Amino acid sequence: MLALNTATLGHNLDGYGAGWSPERVIDACAERGLAGIVFWRREIGSRAFAIGNRVRAAGMEVVGLCRTPFLVGPLVPPTREARMDDFRAAVDMAAALGAPVLTLVTGGIEPGTKGPHESQKRLAERVAEGADYAARHEVNLALEPLNPLYGGNRTCLMTVRDALRVCDMVDAPNVGIAVDVYHVWWDTTLAESCAAARGRILGFHLCDWLADTRDMLLDRGMMGDGVADLRAIRAAVKGAGYSGTCEVEIFSAGNWWRRDPDEVLDTMIDRFRTVC
Amino acid sequence: MLALNTATLGHNLDGYGAGWSPERVIDACAERGLAGIVFWRREIGSRAFAIGNRVRAAGMEVVGLCRTPFLVGPLVPPTREARMDDFRAAVDMAAALGAPVLTLVTGGIEPGTKGPHESQKRLAERVAEGADYAARHEVNLALEPLNPLYGGNRTCLMTVRDALRVCDMVDAPNVGIAVDVYHVWWDTTLAESCAAARGRILGFHLCDWLADTRDMLLDRGMMGDGVADLRAIRAAVKGAGYSGTCEVEIFSAGNWWRRDPDEVLDTMIDRFRTVC
Numbered sequence: 001m002l003a004l005n006t007a008t009l010g011h012n013l014d015g016y017g018a019g020w021s022p023e024r025v026i027d028a029c030a031e032r033g034l035a036g037i038v039f040w041r042r043e044i045g046s047r048a049f050a051i052g053n054r055v056r057a058a059g060m061e062v063v064g065l066c067r068t069p070f071l072v073g074p075l076v077p078p079t080r081e082a083r084m085d086d087f088r089a090a091v092d093m094a095a096a097l098g099a100p101v102l103t104l105v106t107g108g109i110e111p112g113t114k115g116p117h118e119s120q121k122r123l124a125e126r127v128a129e130g131a132d133y134a135a136r137h138e139v140n141l142a143l144e145p146l147n148p149l150y151g152g153n154r155t156c157l158m159t160v161r162d163a164l165r166v167c168d169m170v171d172a173p174n175v176g177i178a179v180d181v182y183h184v185w186w187d188t189t190l191a192e193s194c195a196a197a198r199g200r201i202l203g204f205h206l207c208d209w210l211a212d213t214r215d216m217l218l219d220r221g222m223m224g225d226g227v228a229d230l231r232a233i234r235a236a237v238k239g240a241g242y243s244g245t246c247e248v249e250i251f252s253a254g255n256w257w258r259r260d261p262d263e264v265l266d267t268m269i270d271r272f273r274t275v276c
Numbered sequence: 277m278l279a280l281n282t283a284t285l286g287h288n289l290d291g292y293g294a295g296w297s298p299e300r301v302i303d304a305c306a307e308r309g310l311a312g313i314v315f316w317r318r319e320i321g322s323r324a325f326a327i328g329n330r331v332r333a334a335g336m337e338v339v340g341l342c343r344t345p346f347l348v349g350p351l352v353p354p355t356r357e358a359r360m361d362d363f364r365a366a367v368d369m370a371a372a373l374g375a376p377v378l379t380l381v382t383g384g385i386e387p388g389t390k391g392p393h394e395s396q397k398r399l400a401e402r403v404a405e406g407a408d409y410a411a412r413h414e415v416n417l418a419l420e421p422l423n424p425l426y427g428g429n430r431t432c433l434m435t436v437r438d439a440l441r442v443c444d445m446v447d448a449p450n451v452g453i454a455v456d457v458y459h460v461w462w463d464t465t466l467a468e469s470c471a472a473a474r475g476r477i478l479g480f481h482l483c484d485w486l487a488d489t490r491d492m493l494l495d496r497g498m499m500g501d502g503v504a505d506l507r508a509i510r511a512a513v514k515g516a517g518y519s520g521t522c523e524v525e526i527f528s529a530g531n532w533w534r535r536d537p538d539e540v541l542d543t544m545i546d547r548f549r550t551v552c
Contacts, residue, residue, distance in 0.1 A: 074487055108487060108503070115505030116464055149425035151462040152487035152503055158462045165464075186427040186434045188392055188441075211350055211384060211428035216492060227384070227428055229391030 001035035002272050003063045005205065005249035009264060010257030011043055020261055022051050028265055030058035035245050038064040038103075041093055048096030056098065063245050064142070064203060065090065065099040070107025071126040072119045074153050087130045095137035101202050102134065103178055104141050108153040119156035124169035131172035142178035142202040143167060147186075149216060160184060160193035167200055179237050180205035180249065182220055185228035194236040201242040206230065206276060207250045218253035222267060224275035234276055246276065277311035278548050279339045281481065281525035285540060286533030287319055296537055298327050304541055306334035311521050314340040314379075317369055324372035332374065339521050340418070340479060341366070341375040346383025347402040348395045350429050363406045371413035377478050378410065379454055380417050384429040395432035400445035407448035418454035418478040419443060423462075425492060436460060436469035443476055455513050456481035456525065458496055461504035470516040477518040482506065482552060483526045494529035498543060500551035510552055522552065 006025055020028070022043050029037055037055055039062065044051060055062050069086040070076045077083040094102040104127065110119045127141065134141050145163045146155035157163045163177045177197050182205070184190055194201065208226030213219050223230055234246065248268045250256050256264050282301055296304070298319055305313055313331055315338065320327055331338050345362040346352045353359040370378040380403065386395045403417065410417050421439045422431035433439045439453045453473050458481070460466055470477065484502030489495050499506055510522065524544045526532050532540050 114503060115508060116462060117505075120464075147424055148462040149423065149489075149492075152485055152489055158464070162464055186392060186424040188396075188434070188438055209428055213425075213428055213492070216425075216489070227390060229393075232391060 001245045002269065003036040003038060003245035003247040004029050004034055004265070004268075005038040005066070005247050006040060006043060007066070008248050008250045008256065008268065009261045010253070011040060022047075023054060025261075026051070026054050026058055026060070028262065030060055032265055032269060034060060036061040036063035038062075038066060038247050038249070039097065039099075040066045041090060044093055044097065048093050052097040052099070062097045062099040063247060064101035064103060065094040065097055067103040067105050068141070070105065070154070072106060072110050072123045072156055073108030074111055076107050083126075084130070088133055091130070091134045091137050091139050094139045100138070101140050101142050101178075103203065104143050105146065106143065106155050106157050108151065108156060116151070116156045116158065116162065120162065120166050121169070123156055124166045127166065127170045127175060128172065131170060131175050135172070135174045140174045140176060140202050142176055144178040144180060145183055147183040159187055160190060160197055164193065164197050164200070176200040176202035178203035178205060179233075180207075181228050181230060181233055182207050182209060185209050185233060190233065191236040191239070194240040198240045201237055201240055203244065203247060204234070204237045204242055205247050205249045206272070207248065215253070218251045220250045220252050222250060222256060223248070223271040230276045246272065248272070277521045278545065279312040279314060279521035279523040280305050280310055280541070280544070281314040281342070281523050282316060282319060283342070284524050284526045284532065284544065285537045286529070287316060298323075299330060301537075302327070302330050302334055302336070304538065306336055308541055308545060310336060312337040312339035314338075314342060314523050314525070315373065315375075316342045317366060320369055320373065324369050328373040328375070338373045338375040339523060340377035340379060341370040341373055343379040343381050344417070346381065346430070348386050348399045348432055349383030350385075350387055352383050359402075360406070364409055367406070367410045367413050367415050370415045376414070377416050377418050379479065380419050381422065382419065382431050382433050384427065385432060392427070392432045392434065392438070396438065396442050397445070399432055400442045403442065403446045403451060404448065407446060407451050411448065411450045416450045416452060416478050418452055420454040420456060420479075421459055423459040435463055436466060436473055440469065440473050440476070452476040452478035454479035454481060455509075456483075457504050457506060457509055458483050458485060461485050461509065466509065467512040467515070470512040474516045477513055477516055479520065479523060480510070480513045480518055481523050481525045482548070483524065491529070494527045496526045496528050498526060498532060499524070499547040506552045522548065524548070
């Protein structure tokens, strides 16, 4: 089952993605028989109920919402109150959309500390602070480990193993893990880590790692164009009991975001069938 | 014991490092009581014997030489013969310099394959092809795992654990591992991996990971300016039996390479004393 993460259509920078509205994205996905869509908060505004209902009326599911504020690190909201307000706003929007999963990108290394360990402890405390609120709204939180290249300011979880350790610290039934090819493709212990995460994988994100990656943020590849072993990673995730959608999420300012969204959708469907 | 990797003075790009010759670098390191120097091949030319002797005459050691050609991946020399010729030339230069360690940066994912596993197997075969030649010249080969951000075209070893697995496959007494803070700082299993590598760590490289890293190649930080837990990493390496020098290797086109080399050397010595 295939889902679109709207980032793939360049939603989040002006001048990309041909300016498609959420409604147009929904129609284009439904026409192609996709199973669902993952949105970003900036696209939704105050229309969460309407957009969620439109997705379901078109025969699809809202698979998830991106994302919480950073909870630790140098880019965290300036006060505890601001952080919790924004966290609750993200949960509220997920609930209004009918999205069962809210992605949690953690933020980086806490100022004044060194290495990932202390930040992971603080992260666990802060996820625990918000997990009950999310549970009351029937929203699951998916902690997403990011490629170590983001270890400075965007994440303190660099592997599925790291994310699993924080899940264990939080120990809440609605807190799990998102596995993204871009972030984990290089990890030769991934199959074991996914097995250890059995029952706690809440999302699976597809793209590819381009051998000659040129930008630290916006140069992800279409499935098949890079060096990730997509079949092996998908098998590891499925083997750990994950039965949800495969969600295509490609940040690509230099290539896919410049193309016609219809072409991007057709290509990702074709590649999903042939190389994943 | 502190050593300089000459990359720290911007040796390898025109217009950086104030154009210091190897001799001037040797004198500046000796004046400051450093234990040794690691050179890059491009600096040595045909003067390996003279430069090695000058280092020793100044009371220091040539700690190592950077580096072999890539042995796998898209940037490998075009033929087996060209690869082996360049590999042997690197060994010959290390031997002529009196450098006991030659750093081996592996190259990335083999074209036509996916994921790191197959490339690691081929790497092991190719290291084995060259290990005897290096042994006959009393040169040890240090396999250096690189940060996963280089996993496309520059490395197929993303962790100390990966490097150790390839060492096990090669199973030659002169093949070990280099541990570089920039590449491993994020790894929460590093202490275990280093313990498993006991007796096989041949080099330890210092710098720092800047929280707001802006360039994929040339934005490394001076020790203390980033988020790596330098003391913990050094302790893990020492705990695994490593008793060699701590080698400062900072690629920094935007900052340190633009400064007076005397200032860079003084700063790295001060930071080594205070934050490592």
